């Protein structure tokens with residue numbers, strides 16, 4: 001497993017963002033693990049997190065101008081990833097050319113009716129290629145809303161990167177939310193880690209009970225391969 005994935009998972013466990021036990025998800029499913037990126041909030045952990053997103057983005061070769069973070073959890077992600085992309089590439093002439101001009105923007109959940117007004121904060125979105133960054137994708141609702149906002153600004157969505165792909169089927173298909181969104185919008189939808197990565201990561205760290213529970217969950221809810 002790539003070292004940035006390991007560092008990300010170490011950080012997620014250290015900050016309690018990734019927990020093992022018994023949890024009821026928004027979908028009603030009983031899951032043996034739970035991920036809450038909101039707990040990745042200390043300086044070191046945020047820095048590791050931004051580095052992991054940046055590594056996925058750089059490896060992907062997706063061409064884009066703006067990192068867009070859907071409110072609320074996407075907002076700090078867009079800012080730290082934009083900054084980290086600059087830091088990681090500033091000493092490489094080719095990568096610097098590509099990433100030093102990247103800017104970030106995000107939406108407000110409530111429209112502002114005074115001052116500058118509107119719902120977009122940060123970089124102007126007119127006629128840009130936009131990469132959406134978020135923590136997780138469950139039904140794809142937040143992605144769809146961000147997609148519409150970006151289209152209304154006459155920009156195109158170039159791709160999406162999230163932290164964790166649970167690789168489980170949606171309630172109404174055999175495929176995961178990432179697969180469904182990628183297919184529907186014809187864009188790459190990537191993640192830092194997948195459930196499969198978590199299983200590998202746990203192989204020499206977790207007790208048998210945890211490993212068996214996760215495998216059983218995957219057997220019931222795992223998404224089909226495309």
Ligand SMILES: O=P(O)(O)OC[C@H]1O[C@H](OP(=O)(O)OP(=O)(O)O)[C@H](O)[C@@H]1O
Nearest residue numbers: 071072073134136137138139140141142
């Ligand atoms: O694919 P979905 O079904 O939309 O679920 C994923 C979205 O849900 C959460 O945000 P939420 O809408 O709860 O807002 P928040 O960022 O303000 O917590 C999460 O941060 C994603 O944006």
